[in-house]
Amino acid sequence: MLARGSGPEQRTRLAVQWRQISWIACWIALCAVEALPACPFSCKCDSRSLEVDCSGLGLTMVPPDLPAATRTLLLLNNKLSALPSWAFANLSSLQRLDLSNNFLDQLPRSIFGDLTNLTELQLRNNSIRTLDRDLLQHSPLLRHLDLSINGLAQLPAGLFDGLPALRSLSLRSNRLQNLDRLTFEPLASLQLLQVGDNPWECDCNLRDFKHWMEWFSYRGGRLDQLACTLPKELRGKDMRVVPMEMFNYCSQLEDENSSAGLDIPGPPCTKASPEPAKPKPGAEPEPEPSTACPQKQRYRPVSVRRAIGTVIIAGVVCGIVCIMMVVAAAYGCIYASLMAKYHRELKKRQPLMGDPEGEHEDQKQISSVA
Known part of the structure; x- marks a missing residue:
C-alpha cells in the first residue's frame, strides 16, 4: 500500500519541479532574445562575425538602430551625402567601416570619436574636399585608410599624428599638388602609400617630401609612381628619379625671401592700381610712388x-x-x-733652245723655293 501511495505524490512532486524548470527556461529564453542585437531594417546581419551589411540600399542616412556589438559595418554604394556627428555613437566595438561610393563632401570633426577600436576605414570614391586635423585622433589602432578618388587639395598638418599603427594609405586620384613631410613622419609603421593620379607640381614645395619618399623607399616601403605635372620640363617623370640638382634654385629662393623679410614693408602690390589724381593747372606734378607689381623672376631648372x-x-x-x-x-x-x-x-x-746648265739652275731654284 505504501508503494502504491507513493506514486501519486512522486508524480506531483515531479510535475511541480518540471513547471519550475519550464518557467526558468522560458525566462532565460526571453532574456536571451532581449539580449540579442536587433538587425536594422533591410540590412543583413551575421551573428557570428557581428557584421552588418547595409550596402547598395540607396540609404540617405545611417540606420539609427545599429547593434552596439557590431564589428563590421558596410555602408558602401548608397546615397549618403552628410553624416551627423552622432552617426556612429556607442559603436566602440566597431573595427571595420566602409563608406565607399557615396556622396560625402565633408566629415564632422568628432564623427569617429567613439570608434576607439577601428582598424580599417574606407572612404573611397566620395566628394570629400577637406579633412579636420583631429578627425582620426581617437582611432589609434587604425591600420588601413583609403581616401582615394575624392577632391582633396591638401592634407592638414597633424592629421596622422595619432596613427602609429597605420600600415596602408591611399591618396590616389585627388587634387593634391604638394605634400608636407612633417605630415607623414609620424607614420612609423607605414608600408604602402599610393599617391598616383594627382596633379603634382614638382617644385620647391615638394622637395622635402621627395627626401621623405627616398627614406620611405630605403626602409622597404612601397610607393606607386608620383608623376610630375608641372613644370613642363618634368612632365610625366617620376619625382623619385628627378635629381636633387634640379632643386638647387630653392636655396636661392629661400635666401631671397629671408633677405626680403628684412626690408621695410611697402604698400601691397595690386594689379589694378587706382588712377592717379589729375594735377591742378599751374602746379608741377608730384612724382608718384611706383605701384607696378615687380615681375617675379622665373627660375629655370x-x-x-x-x-x-x-x-x-x-x-x-x-x-x-x-x-x-x-x-x-x-x-x-x-x-x-x-x-x-x-x-x-x-x-x-x-731660253727657246734647251740649256742644260740653265735648266739645272732653275731646278735648284725650284727645289729651294719648295
Whole structure:
C-alpha cells in the first residue's frame, strides 16, 4: 500500500519541479532574445562575425538602430551625402567601416570619436574636399585608410599624428599638388602609400617630401609612381628619379625671401592700381610712388640652364673651327696663286733652245723655293 501511495505524490512532486524548470527556461529564453542585437531594417546581419551589411540600399542616412556589438559595418554604394556627428555613437566595438561610393563632401570633426577600436576605414570614391586635423585622433589602432578618388587639395598638418599603427594609405586620384613631410613622419609603421593620379607640381614645395619618399623607399616601403605635372620640363617623370640638382634654385629662393623679410614693408602690390589724381593747372606734378607689381623672376631648372650653356659653348667652338678653316683655305689659295705666278715667270725666263746648265739652275731654284 505504501508503494502504491507513493506514486501519486512522486508524480506531483515531479510535475511541480518540471513547471519550475519550464518557467526558468522560458525566462532565460526571453532574456536571451532581449539580449540579442536587433538587425536594422533591410540590412543583413551575421551573428557570428557581428557584421552588418547595409550596402547598395540607396540609404540617405545611417540606420539609427545599429547593434552596439557590431564589428563590421558596410555602408558602401548608397546615397549618403552628410553624416551627423552622432552617426556612429556607442559603436566602440566597431573595427571595420566602409563608406565607399557615396556622396560625402565633408566629415564632422568628432564623427569617429567613439570608434576607439577601428582598424580599417574606407572612404573611397566620395566628394570629400577637406579633412579636420583631429578627425582620426581617437582611432589609434587604425591600420588601413583609403581616401582615394575624392577632391582633396591638401592634407592638414597633424592629421596622422595619432596613427602609429597605420600600415596602408591611399591618396590616389585627388587634387593634391604638394605634400608636407612633417605630415607623414609620424607614420612609423607605414608600408604602402599610393599617391598616383594627382596633379603634382614638382617644385620647391615638394622637395622635402621627395627626401621623405627616398627614406620611405630605403626602409622597404612601397610607393606607386608620383608623376610630375608641372613644370613642363618634368612632365610625366617620376619625382623619385628627378635629381636633387634640379632643386638647387630653392636655396636661392629661400635666401631671397629671408633677405626680403628684412626690408621695410611697402604698400601691397595690386594689379589694378587706382588712377592717379589729375594735377591742378599751374602746379608741377608730384612724382608718384611706383605701384607696378615687380615681375617675379622665373627660375629655370638646372638641366635647362646646362643645356643652354652647352649650346653656347658648342656654338663658340664651332665658330672658332670655322674661322680656322676659312683662314687655312685663304692661306692655301694665296700659296697656290704665288706658286702659279712663279711658274709663269720661270717659263718666261727659259731660253727657246734647251740649256742644260740653265735648266739645272732653275731646278735648284725650284727645289729651294719648295
